[in-house]
Amino acid sequence: MSETMKKLRVGVIGLGMGRAHIKGWQEHPNVEVVALADPDAARLTKVGDEFSVAGRYASAEEMLATERLDVVSVCTPNKFHMELTLAALAAGCHVLCEKPMAMNAQESRQMLEAAKDAGKRLMINFSYRFSAASRALKAQVDAGLFGDFYFGRSVWHRRRGMPGFGGWFGTKALAGGGPLIDLGVHRLDLALWLMGYPQPTWVMGSTYNPIASGLAQKAGKTFDVEDLAAGFIRFDTGATLALEASWAANIQEAELMETRLLGTKAGLLQKNLGGGYTFDAQVFTEVNGAPVDMHLCPPTLEAQSAMFDYAEAILTGTPHPAGGDEGLVVMQILDALYESARTGKPVQIHPGAGQ
Structure with a gap:
């Protein structure tokens, strides 16, 4: 069945910011949030009950291995954005990753290349x-x-x-x-x-x-x-x-x-x-x-939320907003700003930085 004819099955990793993602996904009539992953058992139960999501997992790995998902939201501390995005892409999922894209431009580049290799979409939640x-x-x-x-x-x-x-x-x-x-x-x-x-x-x-x-x-x-x-x-x-x-x-x-x-x-x-x-x-x-x-x-x-727009793009086969390429540019700038603050000197940014 083509993506234009089915409901998207979504999993959400991390239920701090993940609550806002669930709300956003549930705005779209052709999206169903079917699985949640969070190591905090009490939070997992509370959020699962609040949004009536049956699939509940203590780890992202267990969720990805068990569920058949179309899209995954990565809503964890920044340190884990890259590894969880790579895992979701490897499991055949499109990914919506919370901002910032990663810890640095180098990690962002790996995520972008992995999405291209997998033939999957990568969007960053630049919600504003x-x-x-x-x-x-x-x-x-x-x-x-x-x-x-x-x-x-x-x-x-x-x-x-x-x-x-x-x-x-x-x-x-x-x-x-x-x-x-x-x-x-x-x-x-x-x-x-x-x-x-x-x-x-x-x-x-x-x-x-x-x-x-x-x-x-x-x-x-x-x-x-x-x-x-x-x-x-x-x-x-x-x-x-x-x-x-x-x-x-x-x-x-x-x-x-x-x-x-x-x-x-x-x-x-x-x-x-x-x-x-x-x-x-x-x-x-x-x-x-x-x-x-x-x-x-x-x-x-x-x-509409970023999740609504992303779902619509996937379902209709049209380009999605806030792609990983734009997330990489943002990370290049952030890296350079922190480096400039550390050294007290201007920092140049070259096309392709972060490779």
């Missing part, structure tokens, strides 16, 4: 490009409203918002880094996607840890990553992008997310409202010599 506000802006970008983008700034700051403080997010061996690889990855992808994914040529980056390290020490928690990172990226088009991300910063807002891009014809802004997770899309341009500001869609408008 799937909001109604982001989609509305992208439609106008594609229509040529903005002209050529030449400068941008993409930001995600939290006043105090360290996820799972003392857990794997703050452990470099499991996460690969701090807010840059956790939050900055989303704002970087969003900006790159709107810009048409230009090729990065060099970056300059800095990382800081003046707040979280002290909090961790007082609480007796493990924390060996940055709590704030900032960088500057230049592309082969001549355009540049400033990127900022923090879990702890002395700012007014509890949570600040903004992506601004300046184009030769107009500029755009995608931002969160009221420190929350509702987003606005604005355009700034000029008509007959007068400045004109536009809101593209109601802030409360909802859109």
Whole structure:
């Protein structure tokens, strides 16, 4: 039976972020989440009962060996993204991997090559490009409203918002880094996607840890990553992008997310409202010599999830968004930013980096 005539059978590995994946998959009428894998028995039971999923496994290996799956969501700590993606591909599954794609560009390259060798799809969950506000802006970008983008700034700051403080997010061996690889990855992808994914040529980056390290020490928690990172990226088009991300910063807002891009014809802004997770899309341009500001869609408008779009692409045999090739570009930039922060020098990015 062809993929256009059947329901996709989906398995989800890791039930922290995996809960959001299950919800996203269940939006599509031709998708059935049939299996879950998580070593936490209590969480496995709770989530399985919540979403009425019968297949429950203590390990991904057991799930892949037992179930006949079409797609697997990998929602584990970053350290395990590559090995679980490779295992799922080897089992004949398409993969939706949580961001970041992997711990580094080298691992990302292996994942991308494995997907090509297996003849399977690999998508990265860059979820913030799937909001109604982001989609509305992208439609106008594609229509040529903005002209050529030449400068941008993409930001995600939290006043105090360290996820799972003392857990794997703050452990470099499991996460690969701090807010840059956790939050900055989303704002970087969003900006790159709107810009048409230009090729990065060099970056300059800095990382800081003046707040979280002290909090961790007082609480007796493990924390060996940055709590704030900032960088500057230049592309082969001549355009540049400033990127900022923090879990702890002395700012007014509890949570600040903004992506601004300046184009030769107009500029755009995608931002969160009221420190929350509702987003606005604005355009700034000029008509007959007068400045004109536009809101593209109601802030409360909802859109389909990344999982819905991925399922639709698989079922209809059409290209899927947020492919592994774009995930690799993001990892190349993140690697270079961390290396620049370590050395205090600019780092060049060459096409094919990460091989």
